[in-house]
Amino acid sequence: MKLKSPKWWLYHLLVGGFAILMLYPVIWLLMSSFKPSDTIFVTAKSLIPDNWIWTNYAEGWKGIGGNSFGVFIRNTAIIVVITLIGQVISSSLIAFGFARLNFKGRGFWFALMMVTLMLPGEVVMVPQYIVFSKLDWLNSIKPLTVPAYFGTPFFIFLLVQFIRTIPRELDEAAIIDGCGTFKIFSKIILPLITPSLATVAIFSFYWTWDALLGPVLYLNSPSKYTVSMALNMFLSNETVSNWGAMFAMSIVTLIPVFLIFFIFQRYVVEGISTSGLKG
Known part of the structure; x- marks a missing residue:
């Protein structure tokens, strides 16, 4: 076998070191989720728990205000799906118009x-x-989802740049075959911008899943809270904060984020870096 060069080893050591540095907060969060709440910051320098506490996950899943954490995950998933569909459809149509x-x-x-x-x-x-107040939309998911169906500027800009790399000769050929504007979009443009659409969907998922300010402004009933609001409810200025349960549920909410990233990461790279059609 051919020996690796010193540059190869140096490169991978540096990249591995930076990867560990970037992942350390997540590792610390994971280890802290197995510690008692009153010892998490006392033993912060010790990464591995002295006594592994598994009840943090059970306590966290019980939720707050009579609603289990599964309710908050369901609420967030509904908002994410509705918003994602709206942003993908509206942004692609608007981008096609501009391009x-x-x-x-x-x-x-x-x-x-x-x-x-x-x-x-x-x-x-x-x-x-x-x-939204005059429309009587407060304490509903409408303010969080309906605006997504009117386009998102960042996604529109991203898709416009991608569509502009597609040769116009394809449009002209489709017109000769009798295709109209919408058919050109659905049959020619849409299949070719799939990597960019996947990028839009992934970013939409991340931003909506983690959103806190919007839900705090418009949602008042605990039964409609999102995961970000639920995690914040574990903290209290008047009583003892349940850090263990909050860290445990933070790990639970990170699972979909990591799964989406590892499954669709290649689409993110393709959607951002592709500058033309592949031969």
Whole structure:
């Protein structure tokens, strides 16, 4: 067998060291989920628990306010699925319009959309809350899901750049065959931008699953809380915080995130790095 060069060993040692450094907080979280709550920060320097406590997971799964943690996971999953579908459909349609259709003011509207990327979310938070309040949408998932069906600027920009790499000759050939605009989108463009759509779906899943500010603003009933809100409820300023249960449920909520990443990571790379059609 051919011996590896010193550069190969040095590269993998450095990458492995950085990987361990990046994963250490997750490892610490996992180990702390098996410690008693009153000793987690006392023995923070000791990674391995002295006594393994498995009841943190049982206590955490019981939930808070008469709702098990499974209820919070179900609520979050519903919001994630609805939002993901809306963002993928709306962003792809809008991106196709900007990339392929010629209409009056296209450049202006695209520039206006790009400007919204620079606006902090806090700028539109109060106007949005007033609008949703007048629509009587408070304490429902509508404010968290309906806006997804009107496009997301970052996803639109990502898809526009991808669609522009597809030769227009394909559109012209489809027009000669009698295809209309929507058929060109569904039969030609949509299959070719699958890696980019997968990237949009993955990012949508991550951002929606971890969201806290939106649910805190619009959801008032504990039975409608998301996992982020439920985790925050384990902490208390008046009584002793149940750190063990919170860390245990944090590990549970990380499982879908890791699964999605490891299963679909190649789509993220393809969707961002692809600059043209493969021959």
